[in-house]
Amino acid sequence: xxxxxxxxxxxxxxxxxxxxxxxxxxxxxxxxxxxxxxxxxxxxxxxxxxxxxxxxxxxxxxxxxxxxxxxxxxxxxxxxxxxxxxxxxxxxxxxxxxxxxxxxxxxxxxxxxxxxxxxxxxxxxxxxxxxxxxxxxxxxxxxxxxxxxxxxxxxxxxxxxxxxxxxxxxxxxxxxxxxxxxxxxxxxxxxxxxxxxxxxxxxxxxxxxxxxxxxxxxxxxxxxxxxxxxxxxxxxxxxxxxxxxxxxxxxxxxxxxxxxxxxxxxxxxxxxxxxxxxxxxxxxxxxxxxxxxxxxxxxxxxxxxxxxxxxxxxxxxxxxxxxxxxxx
Numbered sequence: 001x002x003x004x005x006x007x008x009x010x011x012x013x014x015x016x017x018x019x020x021x022x023x024x025x026x027x028x029x030x031x032x033x034x035x036x037x038x039x040x041x042x043x044x045x046x047x048x049x050x051x052x053x054x055x056x057x058x059x060x061x062x063x064x065x066x067x068x069x070x071x072x073x074x075x076x077x078x079x080x081x082x083x084x085x086x087x088x089x090x091x092x093x094x095x096x097x098x099x100x101x102x103x104x105x106x107x108x109x110x111x112x113x114x115x116x117x118x119x120x121x122x123x124x125x126x127x128x129x130x131x132x133x134x135x136x137x138x139x140x141x142x143x144x145x146x147x148x149x150x151x152x153x154x155x156x157x158x159x160x161x162x163x164x165x166x167x168x169x170x171x172x173x174x175x176x177x178x179x180x181x182x183x184x185x186x187x188x189x190x191x192x193x194x195x196x197x198x199x200x201x202x203x204x205x206x207x208x209x210x211x212x213x214x215x216x217x218x219x220x221x222x223x224x225x226x227x228x229x230x231x232x233x234x235x236x237x238x239x240x241x242x243x244x245x246x247x248x249x250x251x252x253x254x255x256x257x258x259x260x261x262x263x264x265x266x267x268x269x270x271x272x273x274x275x276x277x278x279x280x281x282x283x284x285x286x287x288x289x290x291x292x293x294x295x296x297x298x299x300x301x302x303x304x305x306x307x308x309x310x311x312x313x314x315x316x317x318x319x320x321x322x323x324x325x326x327x328x
Contacts, residue, residue, distance in 0.1 A: 001271060001280075002318050003297035005264045008309040010292050011050035013193040015042045015063050017073050017304035019238045019284025032317045034072045035304040040315055042066040043308040046191055056193040056201035056234075057095050057117065064091075064113040064203045067189035071149045075189040076111055078149060079207020081156040082214050087148060089207050090220040091116040092127075094229040096200040096290070102127040102221035108134035110143040113205045116221070118142075127221060159210055188220055190227065190236030192288045200290060202227045202234035202250075209241065219244035224251030232257050233266075235287045239300065243278035253287060263289055267297035275299060 017035045046063030050056065068076025079087040091112035092102035101120025104127060109115045115137050119128050128136055188206035204227040206220040218241020219225035228235045228250035235250040244250075249270045256266035267285055274283040284298030286305060294307050296318060306315035 106133035239283035
């Protein structure tokens, strides 16, 4: 397990590009380098919003939109495809000042996190799913997702072909092993932010797991699982959704803080809770407290992530077995 706490003060923004087995596919270094470049742009967008006195929910949405638009990560235009080759996306957002919104199994919007924000601001609901979410995005005039990038379609075809060649019945465990082999499991994206006036926000977005059943919804749009924020902490989770939901990992982290644990210990306990349901290699977390502490933790091979605050930034591919810092 990798964990790190940084004392950053406020304002600050953290982002992640997904906890997974980044090193499994040939050329992973190049892909990780692209992810880090996207993370840097995401940090710049989110931190600029904070320094312009925008509320933290606008900062995390700005940061996550960059991640969704990149095509490099499993969200927005780069979303993993389901068993039928369709992109069904989830996103959620929550703040310490009462905003909550999420969308699930939506196909239309380019930026599901933006639609989640509209659910929070413009509706009386917390979660809108499927065709209803797509219709809402159209009514609001949100930009459509467009065509799936060729490299995403190619990866889908490769994975589907291997699954068919196995000669075995479709099983979730086999799908998980296949996703791990291709190094694509859990590449959810997310951001957490603390504003100068002490307000918190969290946002998470994903295309879900590769070759999932149509209509499957993971942890990302579930309050307390894939995202959570209260008066003390904002959290974004990434990894295997069914396991994160069973552990209610983001809420568990917040509850550990309420019981008096330090931030790093709270992150570790949230990871351990997920491991009780799914073993090792299942989760990553980023979190920031109202006291200006930032934590990054994961039990997977790697998790590209970064933080930006008034005195600097920290951008890395965080490896569980080897921590190699990239200077920026």
